[in-house]
Amino acid sequence: MTAPIPTKDDLLNIRQMCDAFDVTPRTLRFYEAKELIAPLRRGTARLYTYRDRARLKLILRGKRFGFSLEDIRQLLDMYDRAPGQQEAQLRRTYELAADRLAQMERQRAELDEAIAELKEQMAWGGSVLAGFRNAAE
Amino acid sequence: MTAPIPTKDDLLNIRQMCDAFDVTPRTLRFYEAKELIAPLRRGTARLYTYRDRARLKLILRGKRFGFSLEDIRQLLDMYDRAPGQQEAQLRRTYELAADRLAQMERQRAELDEAIAELKEQMAWGGSVLAGFRNAAE
DNA sequence: CGTTACGTTTACGTGCGCGTCAACTTGTCT
DNA sequence: AGACAAGTTGACGCGCACGTAAACGTAACG
Structure with missing residues (x-):
């Protein structure tokens, strides 16, 4: 095997x-x-x-x-410290998760924006390349 | 002003x-x-x-x-020399951008997945918190 | 004329995520 | 017992994208 x-x-x-x-x-x-x-x-x-x-x-x-890695460490702690936890501590964890989620969603929004911009740039470059192909005939 | x-x-x-x-x-x-x-x-x-x-x-x-920054330097250099540029060089740039775009879209997909997972975890934690609130009355 | 503000170069420091030795211990095989 | 592989702990190095401090120049203001 x-x-x-x-x-x-x-x-x-x-x-x-x-x-x-x-x-x-x-x-x-x-x-x-x-x-x-x-x-x-x-x-x-x-x-x-x-x-x-x-x-x-x-x-x-x-x-x-x-x-x-530090971000990840905090996330991991959050993931497995959950069961059998005191309410206060669990709520802290929950809030930390909420912050993290907000951060991730902001990151996604930025990523979306960047993707859109890059696509735009590429469309422009693509048109120039098309021009080359026309001129080549 | x-x-x-x-x-x-x-x-x-x-x-x-x-x-x-x-x-x-x-x-x-x-x-x-x-x-x-x-x-x-x-x-x-x-x-x-x-x-x-x-x-x-x-x-x-x-x-x-x-x-x-090194990537960016190369892209800028090509961008400058754009007028009267060979098709090949421009296409290099285009391909570089396409690769990067693919990476970004993969990253976005994974980020979406992670967000979903985190939300799931939070729903679970939220229900536990709700349990605490019930037990407290 | 001094001083204050803003700019300059040179150079070492920092945080991250490991790579890369060196020197050593610990099984495992013959 | 001897050799060899595979593991271990330091400890220093590196590439990137700057931060930061020292020492200096220059120009305007009162």
Whole structure:
């Protein structure tokens, strides 16, 4: 098998983790230093649980969105601190999420605008290219 | 007047330029060092022409698109040499823009997804909060 | 004439997200 | 036991896009 799909309670070492997510060991250790993930230890060696894999997935997605690792750390804390929490703390979390959501929606609006502008520019360039094609005949 | 709108042949000093575009002097000098703009000099002092202003506008727009300054420099150079430009070079630019556009649209799709997920989480948290309120009566 | 404001160059500092050694320990195989 | 792979912890380096401080020039104002 070229793809030994890990089950929920499999524990992956750092190499398997890197292969699975296409990252380097340095990256995983860096994320750990930044408290984004916290793998188990067998002696000194790291063992990555299902939870770590789920978190890493979210980390990489967050990165594609353009969030900083610090942003992502806060989001992750929010995601899993939810169950069994005191009301006040949960409400704090909720408000943090609301802020984040607003931020994301602003970001989306800006992205939409940028996309529209770029399309406009490209239409202009496209017309110039069309001119070239006409002149070429 | 709080807004002394500059005409095409006005020359702006660095402060006016910064106020007009909401950047710092350091930024303008940095862009100049990177050969993105090339203001006139009166003695040693910089004087920004209409052309500089137009270029800065494009630079800042490019940044919003997520281009690096080096990318932007190349695009500006091509833009300058546009009159009498070879089709090939312009097409390069066009393709570069198309790639970037595709990236941005992927990013937008992912952002939408993330927003949806976050909203879902928040609905869940909201229901928990509602439960607290019921238990409190 | 001094001083205040604004500009200049040069150069080192910063935050982010890792890359890249070096030096060491820890299994694993033969 | 010896060798080798794979892991570990520092610690320094890097590219980008500037921030920041030092030391200096220049022009206008009172």
